[in-house]
Amino acid sequence: MKLSFVVAAMTTFSAAALPAAQVEAADAPVRIHAGLLIDGTGASLKDATVTVQGDRIVSVESGAKGPWAIDLVKATVLPGLIDNHVHITWHFNDDGRADMTKTPREQQGLKWAENLKKTLMAGYTTVQSIGSADDLLLRKEIASGDLIGPRLLTSSTAFNDVKMSPDDARAFVRARKAEGADLIKMFASKSSREGGGATLSAEVVAAVCDEARKQNLRVWVHAHGDDSIRRVVAGKCTTVVHGSLATPPMFKLMADNGVNFEPTVGVVTQNYIAHEKNYTGIGNYTPEAFVNMRAFVKDQGARWKTMFTSAPRLNILTGSDAVAGAEGHNAEEVIFRVQNGWPAMSGIVSTTSRNAKALGLEGTTGGTIRIGGRDADPATRARHVAYLGHLPGLKADLSSLENLDYLCGLLGRRPGMAIEQALATVGLAGFEDAPARTLSAGQRKRLALARLWLSPAALWLLDEPYANLDLPGIELVNHMVRAHLDDGGGALVTTHGAYAAPPVRTRLLALGEEGD
Amino acid sequence: MDGKVTLRSAACALVRRDLRLLWRRRGDALQPALFAILVVVLFALALGNERGMLAAVAPAVLWVAVLLSGLLSLDNLFRGDAEDGSLEQWLLAPVPLAWLVLVRTLVHWATTALPLVLATPLLAELLGLPHDLLPVLLLSLALGTPLLSLVGAVVAALTVGMRRAGVLLALLALPLYVPILVFGAGSMSAAARGFDPGGGLLLLAAGLVLALVLAPVAAAAALRIAHA
Numbered sequence: 001m002k003l004s005f006v007v008a009a010m011t012t013f014s015a016a017a018l019p020a021a022q023v024e025a026a027d028a029p030v031r032i033h034a035g036l037l038i039d040g041t042g043a044s045l046k047d048a049t050v051t052v053q054g055d056r057i058v059s060v061e062s063g064a065k066g067p068w069a070i071d072l073v074k075a076t077v078l079p080g081l082i083d084n085h086v087h088i089t090w091h092f093n094d095d096g097r098a099d100m101t102k103t104p105r106e107q108q109g110l111k112w113a114e115n116l117k118k119t120l121m122a123g124y125t126t127v128q129s130i131g132s133a134d135d136l137l138l139r140k141e142i143a144s145g146d147l148i149g150p151r152l153l154t155s156s157t158a159f160n161d162v163k164m165s166p167d168d169a170r171a172f173v174r175a176r177k178a179e180g181a182d183l184i185k186m187f188a189s190k191s192s193r194e195g196g197g198a199t200l201s202a203e204v205v206a207a208v209c210d211e212a213r214k215q216n217l218r219v220w221v222h223a224h225g226d227d228s229i230r231r232v233v234a235g236k237c238t239t240v241v242h243g244s245l246a247t248p249p250m251f252k253l254m255a256d257n258g259v260n261f262e263p264t265v266g267v268v269t270q271n272y273i274a275h276e277k278n279y280t281g282i283g284n285y286t287p288e289a290f291v292n293m294r295a296f297v298k299d300q301g302a303r304w305k306t307m308f309t310s311a312p313r314l315n316i317l318t319g320s321d322a323v324a325g326a327e328g329h330n331a332e333e334v335i336f337r338v339q340n341g342w343p344a345m346s347g348i349v350s351t352t353s354r355n356a357k358a359l360g361l362e363g364t365t366g367g368t369i370r371i372g373g374r375d376a377d378p379a380t381r382a383r384h385v386a387y388l389g390h391l392p393g394l395k396a397d398l399s400s401l402e403n404l405d406y407l408c409g410l411l412g413r414r415p416g417m418a419i420e421q422a423l424a425t426v427g428l429a430g431f432e433d434a435p436a437r438t439l440s441a442g443q444r445k446r447l448a449l450a451r452l453w454l455s456p457a458a459l460w461l462l463d464e465p466y467a468n469l470d471l472p473g474i475e476l477v478n479h480m481v482r483a484h485l486d487d488g489g490g491a492l493v494t495t496h497g498a499y500a501a502p503p504v505r506t507r508l509l510a511l512g513e514e515g516d
Numbered sequence: 517m518d519g520k521v522t523l524r525s526a527a528c529a530l531v532r533r534d535l536r537l538l539w540r541r542r543g544d545a546l547q548p549a550l551f552a553i554l555v556v557v558l559f560a561l562a563l564g565n566e567r568g569m570l571a572a573v574a575p576a577v578l579w580v581a582v583l584l585s586g587l588l589s590l591d592n593l594f595r596g597d598a599e600d601g602s603l604e605q606w607l608l609a610p611v612p613l614a615w616l617v618l619v620r621t622l623v624h625w626a627t628t629a630l631p632l633v634l635a636t637p638l639l640a641e642l643l644g645l646p647h648d649l650l651p652v653l654l655l656s657l658a659l660g661t662p663l664l665s666l667v668g669a670v671v672a673a674l675t676v677g678m679r680r681a682g683v684l685l686a687l688l689a690l691p692l693y694v695p696i697l698v699f700g701a702g703s704m705s706a707a708a709r710g711f712d713p714g715g716g717l718l719l720l721a722a723g724l725v726l727a728l729v730l731a732p733v734a735a736a737a738a739l740r741i742a743h744a
Contacts, residue, residue, distance in 0.1 A: 410606070
């Protein structure tokens with residue numbers, strides 16, 4: 001009795017993980033074998049087989065047999081990574097300078113193509129490029145399949161005009177929408193090199209974010225200090241980017257108002273410093289700025305710790321702000337965060353499913369649930385499930401034997417298992433003929449457990465199975481669950497007391513308010 | 517009996533359980549029948565010295581008594597099973613919920629309405645019903661009472677989610693009972709006046725066939741909603 005649970009979740013965000021060359025024909029399914037699959041939502045699966053058809057993952061199952069088109073038995077397979085914040089058109093020109101205006105137009109496209117390939121080969125299958133109208137061209141070419149690169153989302157031109165009135169700002173948003181932008185990028189503060197003070201009035205910030213909401217666009221707001229972050233939160237914008245000068249109350253403010261936070265702690269400043277020669281002397285990349293950045297980056301680890309510990313409910317996204325020199329180094333953002341105390345799984349979830357959700361790419365578009373290899377409609381699904389809830393489902397006027405006789409007739413019985421035997425197992429031998437009404441709460445629970453023990457279902461759903469039981473009763477439940485698992489079954493147990501959890505823990509989910 | 521559950525085995529288990537429960541609570545089980553008999557006796561006493569009138573209203577009185585006694589026990593149809601968690605197990609059973617609802621409803625009919633139908637000749641005698649009308653009365657009750665139970669099951673299923681449904685149940689059920697009463701008592705008065713009672717009886721039969729097919733499905737859907 002082996003239960004194989006196959007949940008085929010076809011999520012768009014994980015679809016592009018496959019190198020294009022491996023997909024020979026759109027309709028031929030490609031099976032990939034993973035020694036360990038991390039699904040990007042926090043769960044993992046050993047010995048997984050992922051089946052991809054066209055640009056969709058059609059099934060994920062454990063323990064399936066080969067052959068596989070791609071066998072990664074010694075590897076860990078992840079969904080394609082997502083970087084919410086890149087500048088894919090930035091590059092060093094032939095003089096090695098980060099001055100893109102000096103690159104001849106015909107050479108720019110080649111630089112962009114290089115960046116795209118580097119980013120894709122670094123494992124990033126979706127990037128959001130913020131701040132260049134040229135991205136629109138790239139997005140079209142990539143989508144058509146002629147240019148190799150990660151799926152591209154773009155803001156086109158960024159909103160950076162401090163003189164605009166709220167009405168002009170609204171017109172700007174509508175113009176981006178007409179152009180086909182995926183989001184609005186807005187600079188609401190100076191750069192951290194210039195102190196990070198707010199540059200836009202609260203009215204303009206609110207106008208941009210309100211108009212964007214009407215146009216169904218997200219707004220990524222560059223904001224470093226508290227003053228600008230307050231305006232972003234008040235304007236109900238989607239995401240605060242950077243926040244490098246923010247104080248701890250700001251993180252709580254964003255969390256409480258459901259504003260995403262996307263720090264850029266691991267790549268961008270470090271990249272400037274590593275490429276000082278390429279940047280210094282251009283715009284505000286002054287020699288003093290580099291002195292400041294060197295001092296600033298020293299505290300980056302501590303700064304990051306404050307960010308992710310100040311407000312447990314803060315929805316932290318992952319964007320690298322990879323500019324020229326950092327192409328393909330996008331993952332250093334999340335590596336830095338994990339090296340400075342973030343749980344590795346948080347990093348993976350943030351870089352995959354949480355980013356996808358923030359970009360509006362997440363969502364199950366279809367799929368089936370199969371049990372034992374067959375599609376499970378609600379009616380057949382029930383045949384494989386035994387449920388033990390708060391209500392024991394016993395008739396008070398019937399004896400133990402009569403109750404079990406009735407329930408076995410209704411729900412089926414495990415072959416070769418006698419009712420008396422089950423009663424003895426749960427410690428109710430001698431109570432066969434006692435009406436259920438005369439039993440204590442603990443004994444009634446044991447009677448319900450006997451019903452579970454007799455059930456032929458492979459999957460047990462146990463809601464608070466330890467309630468009303470004494471210590472030997474708790475042992476009994478654990479013993480039963482263990483025996484059931486040894487028999488190839490599965491059990492989903494909810495419990496308030498971790499002390500009573502079964503000895504076999506395959507996966508532990510802690511439920512509660514976010515941040516508890 | 518091995519572990520396999522079939523429509524038949526599930527029905528047998530349910531019938532066995534209900535009969536056992538009935539036997540354990542045989543005092544309670546008699547109440548609806550006693551109620552109906554009391555109503556009839558009260559009518560007989562109230563109109564005792566006017567035999568002609570008593571005989572004339574006898575079919576209507578018997579029908580109303582049976583209908584009201586059915587209403588009395590209707591709330592128990594699913595409530596007990598909902599409160600002790602049996603319904604949760606019904607939902608998980610490998611047989612359609614509608615089948616269990618049908619079996620439960622028919623057992624309920626057989627234990628509450630059927631004894632009354634069987635006792636009808638006695639009650640009819642008490643009211644002085646002409647003997648030639650008795651077969652029509654029995655036939656109309658035999659067709660009408662299961663129909664009442666089936667329609668009542670849908671209403672009982674709808675109100676099972678409520679803590680106490682008493683009067684609401686009656687308010688919901690009675691309008692649905694009206695056509696059944698009209699055709700049932702109507703066929704009797706037609707027969708009493710010497711007309712063919714076939715029309716009303718055939719309509720009752722048609723209603724019963726329809727309800728046998730549709731009512732369990734509707735009640736099952738209502739139970740799922742009430743339990744969600």
